[in-house]
Amino acid sequence: MISERMEAKGLSDFEESISFRQYFINIWQAVFSVAKGMWITFRYVWAHKPVTIEYPEVREVLPERSRGRLYNDVADCIACNQCAMVCPVDCIYIASTPKPEGEEIPKTSNGTPIRLNLNQFTIDEALCCYCGLCTTVCPTECLTHTKDFEFTQYDLDQMKYDYLDPEIVAWRDRIVEK
């Protein structure tokens, strides 16, 4: 039935008639090429070590430049707003006010004066696309990608990290040294 319709459409080679010799050549080619492939897979039994990593128990050491969760060391942040400007998805929220007159101007670890009071530094990690542009423009290098990639949450709101929060500041050792 099908072959009739195929023939009607000009597809007569659907059940091609082959010569007696070609029939045996086909069988030989099939057996030979399949055996060749089988030999390749067979060698994998001994000649190759397993490459799968048993993830939760065994962890890979990530490369130095891996782009995981962002971390801002607020002690060094000068609230220059450059990271928020360059962010292509606008996931960094910064609020700052000028320091009152006469107040001492502290300095960051690389000597940049901090002229603004940082009131809010929040990153919505659920929105972040991990492109790494914000870390490249940071003048004091306080905003960095850590190697931490396991930070699932039950709620989207919990993905908003306020880096002025003492709890997150306390995570510094855990995150940065990782």
Next chain:
Amino acid sequence: MDVKRDRIQTEGQEGVESELLTLNMGPQHPATHGVLRVEIKTDSEVVVQAIPHIGYLHRCFEKHAENLDYRGIIPFVDRMDYLAAMNMELGYVTACEKMMGQEVPIRAEYIRVIVCELGRIASHLLAFGTYAIDLGAFTPFLYAFDMREKILRFFEEISGARLLYNYIWIGGVWNDLTDAQLGLIETFCDEMWEEIDKYNNLVSYNKIFINRTANVGVLSEEAAYQYGATGPILRGSGVEWDLRKKRPYSIYDRFDFSIPVGSGEQGSKGDCWDRHIVRMREMYESIKIVRQCLKGIEAGPVMSKVSKIIRLPQGEIYHKTESPRGEIGYHIVSTGDKKPHRIKVKSPCFTHVSLLPHLAPGLLVADFVAVIGSIDIVLGEVDR
């Protein structure tokens, strides 16, 4: 036969009407490589008509890019063809540089070529592995992913991400490669060369595979021109056309490599097997290019001085490069502002999806799966 009414009149059976069966393949079908939905009309086991439905992955890239500065677009360009993001970046970045007249350090050019060719190998490995899965062989997929993992690992080391790199920037590349990393590529190249021989023995010259793919989905040279096919599809139909050779961009004119074309070795010219073998042979050529790069690479800076806010001069440009799937073209219209006025992307996969209605009629459903796999569609690029 009247396809419109879905009615068939078979000769010799007057008075008996049968209907075409409409079958939705996808968007969650494992053989459609992403969220492609193909509405196929079948007459028993034979496909009569295939209508691809696209748009399931539409993310408004072109409109969104109008609200971003030129540097911020690069992460989004990555997300178009997520399997060969380096090649997508190169196309966009070279278009911007050509318009700005920006000089690129020679070391950066070499690094760009290295990462793009490695990206091409990674992309073709995935195409090869998933094609084998489509045709019922699972093992080659694991072998291909084993090697692809090494490339992704290397990309993670140099750029920090596995798939969406944001590595090639306007004016150079983000990070420099160390000598140890260059040595790593050299050992990888030797390993990969033997590995491709293995894949060919395991899959390409396997009689079962040949019987599944040869003489299936034959795309003639004329039809390939008419539909605007590019890349391995066009080369599979026997046309020797590769932008890297014919319209060299970056520093591709310095390298010695050949363009593999389909010749109808196992069946007729332009069939699925030809398209498959063109990809396998292209991987050899990519390794050749990477090896020449490793010989010729010079010390020096990898990033030239670019102002913090990039402004393109007023005007427009159309620039195309060779991605693993074909020609990717960027049409950028600038008003001299720090944001583009308009970006239009000509993606190769979009034109290749339009080949499906041409190739499908008369195929068996199982062969239709082989055709979709041989075209190697990435839906992120079709829908943008």
